[in-house]
Amino acid sequence: MSDKQTKIMILGADAPIVPRVQKYVAEGDMPNLKRLIDAGVFAQNCLVPFPTITPPNWATIATGAWPGTHGVTCFHTHKPGTALDDVAPAFDSSYVKAEFLWEAAARAGKRSIVLNYPTSWPPRGGDLLTQVAGPGLAPNEWREHPRRVSAWDTAADLCAAQLFAEEEYPRSSVVEPAKPGAWAAAPDGAIAEYELKLTFPSALHIMEPVTWWGLVCATAQGPRLSVYPSKESTSPICTLAIGEWSPKVLWQFMSEDGPRRGVFKFKLLELEADGSGLKLFLTPICALDGYHHPAGVSEELAGLDPMPLSTFGVDELLLEWVDDATFVDLLWEAHNWLAAAADALMAGRPWDLFVMHVHAPDWMYHGWSTRLDPQTEPDPRVRARFEILERELHRAWDALLGKVLAHADDDTLVAVVSDHGAKATGRHVPIGKILQNAGLLVVEQTPEGGRVVWEKTRAIAQRSCYIYINREGRDPAGIVSDEDYEATRDAVLDALHAYRDPDLGTNPFSMICRREDARPLGIYGECAGDIVFAVRGEFDSQHGNHLPSTTWGIGDLHALLVLYGPGFLRGSVMQRTAWITDLVPTLCYLAEFPMPHEAEGAILWQSLQSPDEKIDELRKLRRNYRRLKQAHDSSTALTHSYHDLAAEALESADNRAEAPASPEVS
Ligand SMILES: [Zn+2]
DSSP states (O other): OOOOOEEEEEEEEEOOHHHHHHHHHHTTTTTHHHHHTTTSEEEEEEEESOOOHHHHHHHHHHHOOHHHHHOOOOOOOOTTOTTOOOOOOOTTGGGGOOHHHHHHHHHHHOEEEEOOTTTTTTTGGGEEEEOOOOSSSSTTEESSTTTOSSSEEEEEEEEEOOEOOOOOOOOOEEOBBBOOOOOSSTTTTEEEEEEEEEEOBBBOBBBEEEEEEEEEEEETEEEEEEEEESSSSSSSSEEOOTOOOOEEEEEEEEEEEEEEEEEEEEEEEEEOTTTOOEEEEEOOOEEESSSSEETTHHHHHTTTOOOOOOOOOOOHHHTTTTTHHHHHHHHHHHHHHHHHHHHHHHHHSSHHHHHHHHHHHHHHHHHHHHHHHHTTTOHHHHHHOOOOOHHHHHHHHHHHHHEEEEEOOOEEEEEEEEOOBOOOOOOOOOOHHHHHHTTOOOOOEETTTTEEEEOOEEEOOOOOTEEEEOOOOTSTTTOOOOHHHHHHHHHHHHHHHHHOOOOTSOOOOOEEEGGGGGGGTTSSTTTSSSEEOOOOOOSSSSSSSTTTEETTTTTEOOOOOEETTTBBBSEEEEEEEEGGHHHHHHHHHTTTEEEEETTOOOOOGGGOOOOOHHHHHHHHHHHHHHHHHHHHHHHHHHHHTTHHHHHHHHHHHHHHHSSSSSTTTO
C-alpha cells in the first residue's frame, strides 16, 4: 500500500492493423512499443463497438460508454426529426452525451492534458484541463466549421498544402516561367521569374490574397530558386537548390478576422537549368493559435521546431505532388510536432492524466491498404514500395511513443489503444440500388444528378451502416405510417437478404438486423437507424460498416490494446475478449480515479497482477482500524480513572446532543 498518486497515460493510434504492428515490432522497427508489450499486457482479442469508425470509438475510449449511450453512432451524426439526408461530422464535443475521463478526473481535483483527441473540441473539463487540438484528426484540421458545404468537407487553418508547377497536376497551381521583369534588386544570374499566387486551399478563415514571386538564378552548382514577398523586396523568404527544404518560416497573413500567424516550409522538387519546369511544394500553412485551452498555451508551443501540420501528405503523394521521400519527411514532421507538444505540455505543468491520439495509420491505410495486400495488388514491386512507407510510419509512431513515455515514471499506468483496424478495399455493395430495385427508394435523374423523390421513398440508407424508414410523424417527408412500419422494415430485410453480388454470387452481409437487435453491439437509442447492417471483409472500404472481428487478407479490424504499469501483469498475452469500453474502468480502478458517470465497461481482472489487491487492501485497513480503535478505547478507559471532571462534563453534553429527537423512534 502506497500513498503515491498513480498517473494515467492513454496513447491512442487511429486504425493500426494489429498483425502489421506485430510484424514491425518483431522486425525491430518499434522498440518502444516492444518494451511495453514485453513488460505489460498485450490484449490478443480486443474489440471495438460497431460501426468500426473514428468518432464513436474515440468517444467510447474516453468515456467507457457504448455509442448508444454517448450518442455518437457513426462518423457523422443525424439529428432525429431533420431530413434523412441531413448529417453533420460527429466531432463536436457537445454530441458526446457522456462524461469524459478528464471531466471525471477533475471531480477529484486531478489535472489532465488532452492532445489532438477527436470529439473533444470545444474543451470540456474546466480549469484543470489543458487541451491542444481536437476539432479534427490533426492539429489545424477542422471537421465542423462555419464554412462547411458538405458532410465530408474539411478545413485547414490557415490552409492546406499547395503545389506550384509548370506541368499540370490535379488541384495544382499552374505557373509559367517569364523573363525577369522590373525587380528592385535582382541578383546576378537571374534567368526566370514565376508569379506565385497563394490560393489558401480549404482555409478555415477567408484570407486576403497574397502573391509572392519566385526568381531563378543560374549558379555554378545548378539553378537556385528564391522566393520573395514582392519584386521590391531585397531579402528572399528562402533560397533553394533542387531537392532542398526551406527552413521553417513564420509569417503573418491577413484574414477576414484579423491577422493570423502561420508557419510553413517550401520544398523545391524540380527545376531545369534554364529556369523552366518548376515544381515547388508549399506545406500547409499551419496556424499557431486557435486550438488551445486555455488560449495562452499557444505561446508555450509557438516556438516548437516541428510544424503542427493539418495533414502529413497522403493526398499529396497520391496526387503525385510529392515523391516518397518528401512524404516521409512530412510524416516525421507531423509525429515530431506531436512528440514536441506532448513533451512541452508535460514538462511545463503538473498532470495526473495525459491523453493523446495520432491519426497517421488511418490516413495511410485509406490511401493505400489496397496496394499493400497481395489479394488486391498483384505487383510485388508496388507492394514493396508501399510497405517501405508503412514501415516508416510505424517507426515515426514508435519514436513519438518513446518521447512521450520519457514522462512516464514508476507510478504511471500506460495504455496504447486504437479505435479500430483497417483492411484493403473490397467489392462495392450498392445499398441504394438494392433499395431502388425493391421499390423502396425512388430516385429521379436531374441535370444536377440523382434526386430522392421523398413522397415515394419508404426507406433510405444513411451514414455507414443504417437504413432509415421514411416515417410519418418523425421524418419531415415521412410517408410510412406506424401501421406499415414493421412491414416496411421486413421488406428492407428481405431485399438485403435476397441480394447476391453479381460476380461472386454471395450475399455480402455479415449482419442485418432491426435497431433493437443491435444492442449487443452497443447500438441503440434515437441516434441509430431503423435497420443496422454490416458487410463482410471482402466488401466495401477500409473500415466502418464491418464488424469489429472482421479479418480479410492482411487486414484486421481488431483494436490494439497494450496495458503497462504498476498493477498490470508483466509480459502477459491476455486471451479473453476485451472491449475498448473496458479501458477506462480498468485504469480508474487501478489508479483510483473517479469513474466517468456513464462508463459501462468492466475491469479487465485478467490483466492485473493481483485482481483482489484492492479488497485485500480494504481488509487490511479494516483490521488495522479495529486494532487502533481497541488500543484507543483501552487507553481512554485508563485515563477515565483520573475522573477528569471537565472532560466528563463535555462528554455528557455531547451525549445529550446526539440523543434521538423523538423517543418513539427506537
Ligand atoms: Zn479511426
